[in-house]
Every structure is written in C-alpha cells, then in structure tokens.
Amino acid sequence: MCRRPLKARSCRSLKHNVNLLPDSSTAVENCVSVAYSKSQIEKLGERLRVSQKESDLRMLEEHRLSFGEISHSTAKRVMELLNVPAVERPAKQTLSIIEKLNREKTNLARMQDLAGCRIVVPSLSDQDFAIRVLSAEFSDTKVDDKRDNPRHGYRSVHLISKIDGKLIELQIRTPSQNAWANIAERTSRVVDPAIKYGGGPADIQRKLKVFSDSLHTLDLVYQVATAALLAKDTPPTALTSALLALFPQDQVGGGEPTKRKNYIDELQDLALSRAIADGDELVAEVIRIKGS
C-alpha cells in the first residue's frame, strides 16, 4: 500500500433508492425491506433480549434489509469521494445484535452500527481529511474519535451518519489501527469473546493495550514525517525536533535524555522500514534526512 495523502473528488449529491414497503408477510423470502415504527423496533429489541422466536428474528431481518440500499449507495459514495476501497457490511449479524442488546442495554431502534462500511486510509492526517470530507458530504453526522481515548485499546474513527432516516456507521482506520482491531478480534474469538470488550485474561488485555499504544506511536511518527515532507522549506532537523516535542522528556525514557533520544532514533528507523516496505520513497527520504 502506497501511503499517498488522500485527495477529495468533486462532491455530488448522494441519491438513494430505498425500497420501503408498508408490510409483507413474504418480505424476508423476497429480500425486500419493511418499514416498522421506532416503537415497534424498540419492542422487538426488548423481546430479543430474552428469547429469539422465529417471528421476531424474521422481523429483525426485515428491519435490517431496510438498510441495504442506503448502505450500498453510501459505501459507493465514500469510494468516489476518497478513492479508497470501502468494504460494506449491509447487515450486522444476529448474534452480535443480541449480545450487544444484553451487554450494553442499548435500544435496538437507536443501534448505530446495524449497517455501514469500513475504509483504511494511509495515515492519521488522512483520517482527519476523511472526517472532513465525509462530514461535509453527509450533513447529519456525529464523529466518534477513539484515537486519543481508545476503548479497551481499540483506536479508530467512527462516523455515524443519518441518511434517509437510517443510521449508517462509517469506520475509518489507519493500517495500524486496522491490524490491531483484527488482532483483538481474532484473539477474542480464539481465547475469550470478553477480550473485545475489556474483559477476559488480564495479561492479554494489558498486552493488547501496550501494542495499541505502540502502533499509535508509529502512526504519530508517520504523521510527523509526512508533515515534514509537505513543508518544503523544512530544515533537515525538523523531523527530530518535532519528534522530541511529540515525546516529552518526562514521558519517555524515564527522564534520561539519552534513552529518549535512542527511543526516538529507533522509532524513526521503524518508520523508515515501514516507508520502504510501503514503497513510499518520499516519506522515506524525509526520515533519512534526520540521520544526515
């Protein structure tokens, strides 16, 4: 993956074709959506918490199908605007919905992640850019930024957009954040599902959080290197200076200047390896300058 900064394409209005029918006993069989009232969906969520009757599961399916077209047109628009692949998940799985209803006592009608898509962008700066572009495109959007305040180690940016009355979740991750999230998910599946939500074995939780912090640090280094690249009149020492400012003496190296310098040197070497591996020669060149 070449980590070129994202550029927005021209904005056009997003058109949605929502297939809403008043009622149909064969809706699920025909894969068409049925419009239920908010109250009906809230009550469905309450019932699903305690038991999963087939009639309720079919109603849930009809409700989920009503997100399909909006979910798809939104993912398509995200790709047009940002020129990155978007992987769409048109319907949250039943098991996850029921577990979430029981875990968070949330209201099914207000559940924000029944449908949506995920994109992976090259850097933290690109994440900021994507937030601006998508928030401008989808006017009724709430930003849930988990980068500086991760949830059980999970870092990402989620945009919750209300489009044609439906809540659609847009996940924006850097490669580091995406790798961590997949590692945590895989670990949850193999070891303990509670890990994903802050539970499970304490040593695994601790390791995942340390790993999340380390990957975030690498993202920050990359952001500084990219900024140095974009500032054409940046003196060769700018990257090192910026990194020293990014990692204050009292937070890194236990107060010892040499240890901090070594740490930052190591980070720069890792960032250089990553830039070379990604074929991003310009960023690699900026990082190399620090050693000259």
Add this chain to the structure above:
Amino acid sequence: MTHTPKVFLIVYDRASKKLVTFREFDYASRDEAQKERFKIELEAAHSGSKIEAVILVANSEEELKSSHSGYFQNVTTIVTSTSSTPTI
C-alpha cells in the same frame, strides 16, 4: 475507482473456532446471499449454536481479507504483517 463489488458470505463457528463457510456471490445474487445468511442464522437460533454469519461486500477478495483479516489469519500472521514499535 470502478465499483464492481462482490458479495461474500462468511460463517464462523465459535464452538469449533473455525471459519466454516466462505462463499462468493456476484453482486446480482446479493439477495440470494442474504437469504442464505439468514437461513444459517435461523438454523443456529433453533439449535442454540453460536454461529456468526455475515455478508460483506468488497471490490475483491483481497480487499476483504485485508480489511477483515481477523476472520482469515491467525494472530501471528497479522502481527508479522504489521510494523512494531519499541516500548516506551
């Protein structure tokens, strides 16, 4: 970017900790994929099985496996494909 999506049905069995189904559909067969996914979910509900069944739509299998590697790779593989940093 040309949008020529494929539809993927992924079924994961929590009991065996294995991916039990990975099937690709053309976008035109999206409804069929959704029906298949819901049929599996209904059967799991009846039997009390902890089955995760999800439909994901992506331009290619490669893109899907990159964004959702947690379904396809073990932790070691994901870690080795990710840069690491020293501990502060």
